[in-house]
Amino acid sequence: MRGLPASCYLDATRAPLEYSAIFAPSWQFVCHVSDLPASGTAVRFDCSARSAVVLRTKAGGLQGFRNACRHRGARLVDGDVHTGLAFCIDGRLRCPYHGWTYDESGALVGIPAGQHFDEFDADAHSLHPLHVAQWRGLVFVAFQAPRLALEQMLDAVAGAWPDLTSLRRVIEPRATPCAADWKLACEHMLDTAHFDIARPVLKPRLFAPVMFEWGEGDALRATAEVATAGPGDTWSSRVYRQLLRDRQSIPARAEHVFLWPNLLLQLAPDGLSILQVLPGATGQSTFRELRYAGLDSSREMRLLRYTHQRVRRQALAADTRMLARVQQGMVALGADETGPIASGEVGLRWFVERCRARLPGAVPAPSTLATRSRSRRRTVPSAAT
Numbered sequence: 001m002r003g004l005p006a007s008c009y010l011d012a013t014r015a016p017l018e019y020s021a022i023f024a025p026s027w028q029f030v031c032h033v034s035d036l037p038a039s040g041t042a043v044r045f046d047c048s049a050r051s052a053v054v055l056r057t058k059a060g061g062l063q064g065f066r067n068a069c070r071h072r073g074a075r076l077v078d079g080d081v082h083t084g085l086a087f088c089i090d091g092r093l094r095c096p097y098h099g100w101t102y103d104e105s106g107a108l109v110g111i112p113a114g115q116h117f118d119e120f121d122a123d124a125h126s127l128h129p130l131h132v133a134q135w136r137g138l139v140f141v142a143f144q145a146p147r148l149a150l151e152q153m154l155d156a157v158a159g160a161w162p163d164l165t166s167l168r169r170v171i172e173p174r175a176t177p178c179a180a181d182w183k184l185a186c187e188h189m190l191d192t193a194h195f196d197i198a199r200p201v202l203k204p205r206l207f208a209p210v211m212f213e214w215g216e217g218d219a220l221r222a223t224a225e226v227a228t229a230g231p232g233d234t235w236s237s238r239v240y241r242q243l244l245r246d247r248q249s250i251p252a253r254a255e256h257v258f259l260w261p262n263l264l265l266q267l268a269p270d271g272l273s274i275l276q277v278l279p280g281a282t283g284q285s286t287f288r289e290l291r292y293a294g295l296d297s298s299r300e301m302r303l304l305r306y307t308h309q310r311v312r313r314q315a316l317a318a319d320t321r322m323l324a325r326v327q328q329g330m331v332a333l334g335a336d337e338t339g340p341i342a343s344g345e346v347g348l349r350w351f352v353e354r355c356r357a358r359l360p361g362a363v364p365a366p367s368t369l370a371t372r373s374r375s376r377r378r379t380v381p382s383a384a385t
């Protein structure tokens with residue numbers, strides 16, 4: 001199997017197609033239910049230049065809307081730059097531009113005096129509703145009708161996970177710019193071959209490389225045992241692993257789920273880590289990172305969370321550096337050049353297969369590329385020998 005051609009990571013004209021074929025009908029993680037604690041709280045979530053707002057209703061439910069006023073399109077809600085958290089007053093959203101007001105069902109309920117429109121139908125100017133779903137305390141939104149129910153997708157790979165509703169945020173959500181296309185960033189999260197090789201700094205590691213199990217659905221799973229000592233170790237990684245081994249009441253392993261197209265969940269003994277790749281301008285993306293944990297505030301657990309976060313920060317810094325190199329390399333390659341994907345790279349193969357299936361015609365047929373590469377085939381000795 002071969003990867004996507006270089007042009008797929010470089011061509012600005014693909015963005016609208018990727019939005020309509022991939023992002024719009026997919027479930028996008030917004031927040032944890034604890035981030036919307038009461039009626040009147042809202043979270044803004046942006047993806048592919050679209051903005052959504054999810055708010056808690058007076059009845060305790062969740063409603064999602066396009067974050068755009070039906071008058072002249074102004075953004076309704078400005079969430080906090082890190083958390084997306086915002087507040088609506090008494091369940092009402094008031095546009096900051098000309099003052100149109102919507103209730104928590106999205107209905108237009110107020111227009112300031114003095115604004116008159118010919119043959120105006122207020123019912124035709126409600127906010128555009130979005131699909132909102134929860135899975136064990138995690139809140140997702142979809143900009144268009146999703147291909148599959150969220151529960152169906154996640155239960156298939158994480159049915160044994162505990163209820164996550166009682167978790168609470170342990171760090172402020174973080175957005176890290178990445179100078180690489182979102183597909184490269186996702187492929188990197190699924191790639192296992194770079195762990196022991198990528199330089200100049202080997203990533204510290206808490207768990208063994210994540211080897212995803214093949215699946216036909218839109219989510220993959222993997223279990224990783226605590227890692228052994230390695231050359232990339234730091235003080236934090238050594239302390240974390242030792243604490244886990246000492247604390248025998250909790251399993252020294254982490255469960256992983258990758259949800260198509262851009263979300264990695266890691267359930268470790270000290271909490272849930274979420275890494276989401278958001279597309280940006282050509283050759284740009286953003287890693288959105290969030291962490292939630294249980295109520296155990298013992299010294300050991302706090303140290304586990306602290307060291308885990310340090311390692312994640314170091315690893316993400318190494319990842320973004322490497323991804324910038326790969327993106328630059330794609331520019332140097334020919335537009336239709338591809339590289340082979342090793343047979344053991346299950347997650348990477350799964351991701352590329354889905355990109356080809358969801359973007360028919362936008363990705364050159366593999367058969368054409370295979371024919372081209374066969375003429376150059378030769379045996380390469382293993383570097384390990």
Ligand code: FES
Pocket residue numbers: 069070071072073074095096097098099100
């Ligand atoms: S754009 Fe919102 S009230 Fe005018």
